[in-house]
Amino acid sequence: MPKKIKRKYGLFNFPPDLKPDPGDELVDALTGLFQKPKYSDLTIICGSHTFKVHRCIVCPRSDFFARACDGKFKEASSGIVELHEQPLLVEKMLEYLYTLDYTVCDQLNPVTEDSTKPCPIQPKPADTDDNLTIVTTDGASSDYDTLSFHILMYSLADRLFIRGLKALAKVNVVRELEQRLNAECFPSAVTDIYNSTPPHDRGLRDIAVDTTLSHLAELRRKDESGQAALPNSLLKQIPDYTYDLSVSMINKRTPEWGFSALDFS
Amino acid sequence: MAMRARHKIRAPRKALDDFDTSWSTLAASLREIHTKNASSLSFEELYRNAYKLVISSRGNDLYECVKDLEREWLENVVRVRLAASVSPSLLLDRTPADTLDQSNNERRAAGERILAAIKEAWEDHQLCMGMITDVLMYMDRVICADHHKPSIYVASMCLFRDCVLRAPMRPDSDVSLLDVLKSAVLFMINLERTGHIIDRQLIRRCIYMLEGLYETATEEESAKLYLTVFQPMFIETSRDFYRAEGERLLQLADAATFCRSASSRIAEEGERCRFTLSPLSERGIQGVIDTELIEKRIADVIGLAENGVKHMLDHDRVGDLANVYVLVARIDKTKTTLTLAVQRRITELGDEINATAKTFSHPTPTPKLNESHGPGKKKGDDKDKPVNQQTVAAVKWVDDILNLKRRIDDIWKRAFESDQGMQTSITNSFSEFINSNARSSEYLSLFFDENLKKGLKGKTDSEVDALLENGITLLRYVKDKDLFETYYKKHLSRRLLMKRSVSMDAERQMISKMKMEVGNQFTQRLEAMFKDMAVSDDLSASYRDYVYRMGDQDPKRVELEISVLTSTMWPMEIMSSKDGTAQLPCLYPKEIETVKQSFEKFYLNKHSGRKLSWQPSMGTADIRAVFRRSDGKIARHELNVSTYAMIILLLFNDVPIGESLSFEEIRTRTLIPDHDLIRNLQSLAVAPKTRVLRKDPTSKDVKPTDQFFYNQDFQSMFTKVRIGVVSSAGNKIETQSERKETEKKMNDERGGSIEAAIVRVMKQRKKLVHSQLITEVLTQLASRFVPDVNMIKKRIESLIDREYLERISDSDPPAYGYVA
Incomplete structure (x- = not known):
């Protein structure tokens, strides 16, 4: 296509x-x-x-x-x-x-048309007004999840040894992840991250852990359908993630580090 | 939200339990790579398979499996194949090379076969591992980061080292392929050293392998197999080879050949390291040659009686000497052995030159000279000659030294790379033998005298300059510069007064050169002499004006050209009589006396309070003489004679023809000192070409009883006749007693200089320790002469006695104070 x-x-x-x-x-x-x-x-x-x-x-x-x-x-x-x-x-x-850049833009996706966050592609400030359009030849909408796409791009860049792309994808993942702290996107993003990268590659895994820890309350809160963004099942499903989380929490709790940890009440 | 409905691109799920399947496909492909069938394989597919295994956390297993696969391949295929190409001759014959040619050839062929096989196996392994590494690129990254393991490439190189090279080739022997490789290479190197041609490229390739393999997986530079396994053996066998080579060369060849061989060996080994072995060994092997061929042998080679350095120096073998120099410089920064040999030869040659100069002076028996001096009589020509000969010898001595110097300098420049240290040593040697000749200062001054009088005629400015420069070089070596100054002054004064200098320009040039070399103080008095001469010229001219203005136009008046000398600047001793007795002024004829008095009046008028003392022994006069020959012809000659001779001849104006004056009469009427009188009469009446007077009896000696006649029959081809005074006009070598005189004077003068130096130092320091005082005095005087320490001590004593200095009581070490 x-x-x-x-x-x-x-x-x-x-x-x-x-x-x-x-x-x-x-x-x-x-x-x-x-x-x-x-x-x-x-x-x-x-x-x-x-x-x-x-x-x-x-x-x-x-x-x-x-x-x-x-x-x-x-x-x-x-x-x-x-x-x-x-x-x-x-x-x-x-x-x-x-x-030196890649575009993930979905014209059918109203979220990405939002003026505050027009497009994952960030043109130079002078170019903010410029439009960028992806047209598929078959007319079908590009039907994918942006966050998942960036994660996979990261993984591909890692596999093909393209350093710049890897860094760019990572930046994109960080930004997207912050927007999707909901029960639908978050669990699958974490799963993707832990499945598509090897354990030694800390790039995305650290992001997942850091994001989790800094939004714990929000992630654990159940939404209207009774779903939490960070359900227990996710922790059970991906042991590496759970391990990383607990290590990180322990490190933050350790008194010598000197900063007050998050309250888990 | 819109997104919820969307389907997702799923990340690849973890592959569970399909490791074995994946691995077996991968393993099959890797084997294909080893059997060189890679071109049908898809890189992407292999890479993807390996990636999948790694991403599903099986990277470590993959790593180990690949290692096993490689080990198996190397042990079962590669090693077996290589072991098969090792021929038995390589295993049996382990001593290197001096057997028959045929077995050498056989062994070489076998060696080349196995080297080629190893090289090929190695290069294949490298190539395949390169490809496998490409495929396992992702695994390598993970494994290296997580498990701190060497990359699969490095690991497989270690496998090659252990499973192929180090492992015993056959179960029944412990000979490894590496042993075979080493001995084959060393064997070939020995072949090349003995003049055979070998396949350098092949060896280089195998050495590359040893350079590319390491003892450890961390691959430190120092752990290269080449360095740990091959180099020690290489150095060892080389040492043996060059030990024998050194012995052989020393027995068979001369020094020049030895050095040539050594140099070419050095070059050969350098080249070998660059093109056949490894540059890593260059330093090591050069060290072996340096020790075995140079350090242990070079002293013997240099000292070889027949053709060592001595021979090379004598025959100007610049090339050979350069070889020796280069070799010696390799082992010894100061080049002591060579320097000593050169110094020894210079001293020998210098001693020869000294000896030659001595033999020239010895035939004239010294005692006779002593006898003839003073009131005694000089025996005309036969005395004159040896003295002249000695002068010639002195000049020859300087020339010889200059020649030697030029030769050695040339060698030094061309063979010894103008080495600084050697120059110092050479200079020392020259200085040593030059100063070992007690008469060096005098000889050198005579050399200048000779050249400034005659030698410079017809030479260009630059030649003159070079000649003087050479002389100055020798002056640099002379320690007793004050002695030289004395002689130079003496010789210069004669040149100036008798107008014997060829060129005043050259004289001045000489002075300025000396000034640069020895210093201002040294030339001060010499310059004063020149100044006196210039002032005198003016004086003569103004006196002539004065006479002209007086209106005394007597045509017969004697013209006067006068030199007024400052007595302190000139060596007055050459003017006064030699026995030192006070000299009565001689009686001048009337016409001369008039002029003398007139000049004195003129001069004292200008400079009152000065005293003029006349030095007839240094002057000359031109006389017009008329000879009425017995055959009736009248001959006129212009005679150039000394002042004394003029006085004598003027006496004969009043003597009627045919009558004579006796020696006694002449003496009483002139009051010329006996010594000068005899010499002047000799030149007037005895010397064959200038016999203006006739003597009765005709003998060579002048005796007080002799009668002298005016020789009317004097004949000469020239209108102008110059009548020199026997043995006084020229600058000649001093006789023994003159020499003692000079030395004594010299010592007195030095005493003065030393005292002056002591006082200067003490005045400045007020108090000084004895040893320090001595050192300071020595340094102050070094540019003029090297004082005797005893002399300094005596002078200190004397200064204490005269209360210029005082001993500081109870001071340890002893010290002196200055008494103001």
């Missing part, structure tokens, strides 16, 4: 006497290559989707692609890398590689 991305912001609209930043020049040039077969020397196949990409852009940024292309495996000779991933995820990952 290839999408057209129309971007109206940026350098192209600058008055001619304002010289663009050379860094922008490079980014814009690379952005122009995104999804274009021109110069392409590597194909990424993802289910039914095919992405034409450029080794010189993807390989230096991702050890995974570098090794796939440099080694003596099938990929190196065929120039095709098959990824068993969600096509949308792959597309956004590639978007990041070309534009």
Whole structure:
């Protein structure tokens, strides 16, 4: 489901006497290559989707692609890398590689249209008025959970060794998670985090724990349907999470640390 | 909310219990990599499988499984294959190389085979592990961070080390592949050292392997297998080789060949380390050569009687000497052995030069010289010659030293890289043998005299400059600079007064050079002499004006050119008679006396209160003489004679032709001192070409009873005849007694200088410990001469006696105070 991305912001609209930043020049040039077969020397196949990409852009940024292309495996000779991933995820990952950012925006989702939080993508302050639209060719709405998407992006970045994307996804997760401290989103986010990252990777796990501890009261409060965002069942279901939580709480309680812990009454 | 309805992208669920399935697919693929079938494998798939195992917390199991798989592969496939290519000859023959060529060749071929096999196995292993590491990239990251284990690559390298290289090849022997490898490489190196050609590339590749493997998984630099396993053995065998080599070379070859071989060995080993082995060993192997070939042998080589350094120095073997220098410099910063050898040779050569100068002076029996001096008579030519010869010897002595210096300097520059330390040693050696010749100051001054009188004729400015510069170099070596000054003054005064200098420019140049070299004080008096000469010229000119203005136009009047000398600046001793008795002024003929008195009047008018004392022994006169020969012809000659000779000749103006004057008569009428009289009469009546007087009887000696006639038949090809005074005009070497005189004077003068220095120091310090006083005096005087400590002590005593200083009572160490 290839999408057209129309971007109206940026350098192209600058008055001619304002010289663009050379860094922008490079980014814009690379952005122009995104999804274009021109110069392409590597194909990424993802289910039914095919992405034409450029080794010189993807390989230096991702050890995974570098090794796939440099080694003596099938990929190196065929120039095709098959990824068993969600096509949308792959597309956004590639978007990041070309534009240093990725967009998750759902026009059908009123929440994201909110003026205070227009879009996970944060354009430069000057560009806040600019619109960004994702149009799917089949007309179907991009039907996914934004938070979950960022978590999976984090996991993918981790797996493919793309450091910048990992950091960006993490920032996005933090922001989204704060908004979704409800019974529907929170348990599944925690589950996703603990399932998609290895134990040594503390990035998202620490966020989950910190967020939990700083909003404990809110999370434990039952909503109108009698559901809590942090039900006991979740603790039982994901032992790693429970373990991390208790360690963190113990550390906070330890008197030497000198700050008053949260009240659990 | 809108979101609730939405379906979610689910994260991959934890794979439970499918580890074995996943692993077996992965393991099969890894084996494919080892058998070089990787091109059909999908990297993504392998990576995904490994990733899944890691993400489901089975990373550690995966790691161990891969290790097991590798171990199994290395032990069962690689090691077996390698063991099969080890031929028996490699196992049996473990002593290196001096057997027959054929077995050498066999062994080399076998060695090359096994090296090639090891190299290939190693490179394969590296390649495969590289690919496997790529696949297990995610696992590596997790494992390394969580379990502090070495990366799978490092682990597999350790496996290669232990399972392939270190493990015994066959169950029945404990010989490992590593042993075989080491001995094969060392064998080949020995071959190369003995002039064979070997496959350097192959060895280098195997060494790469040893450099790439470590004793530990943490891979410290010092734990490289190359350093722990190979290098010690390499150094050991090299030591043996070079020990033998040193012995062999010393027996068979000369010093030059030895040094050449050693140098080329050093270069060879350097190259070997760079291209065949590892640069890591360069320092070690150079150390071996330094010890075995240089340190233990070089002293012998330098000292070789026939062709050692002595021989090289004598034959200007610059290249060979440079080799020796480079070798010695490797082991010894100060290059002591070489320096000593060079110094020894310089001293020897210097002593030879001294000896030659002595043999020149010895044939003239010294006692006779003593006898002939003073009131005794000089025996004309036959005395004159040896003295001249000695002068020549003195000049030759300086020339010889300069030649030697030039040669050594040249060698020093070209062979010894202008080494600072060696220069000091060379300078010391020169200074030592130059000062061991007691007459060095005199010789050197004579050398300057000779050159300034004659030697500079027809030379360009730069040549003159170089010549003088050379002389100055020697002056630097001379310790007794005050003695040199005395001689130089004496010689200079003669040059100035008799106008013998070729070029006044050169004289001045010389003075300024000395000033730079020895200091202002040294040249002060010399400069004063020049000033006197300049003032005298003016004086002569103004006197001539004065006479002209007086209106005394007597055409027969004697013209006067006068030099007025300040007596303290000039060496008056050369002007006074030698026995030191007070000298009566001689009687001048009337016409001369007039001029003399007229000048005195003129001069004292200008400078009242001065005293002029006339020095006829230093002057010359031009006389026009007329000879009425017996054949009727009239010959006219202009005679240039000494002042004394002029006085004598003027006597004959009043003597009728055919009549004579006796020696006694001449003496009483002139009052010329006997010594000078005899010499002047000798040059006028005995010297064959300048016989203006005739003597009866005709003999070579001048005796008081002799009669002298005016020689009307004097003949000469020249109109101008110069009649030198026998053995007085030129600067010559001193006779023994003159020398004693000079020394005595020198000592007196030094005494004065020492006292002055002591007083200067004490005046400044007021109180000073004895030893410190001595040191300060020594440093103050060092630029002029090296005083004798005893002399200083005596002078201190004398100053105490005269109450300039006092002993400070009960002071320990002893000290002195200054009495104001």
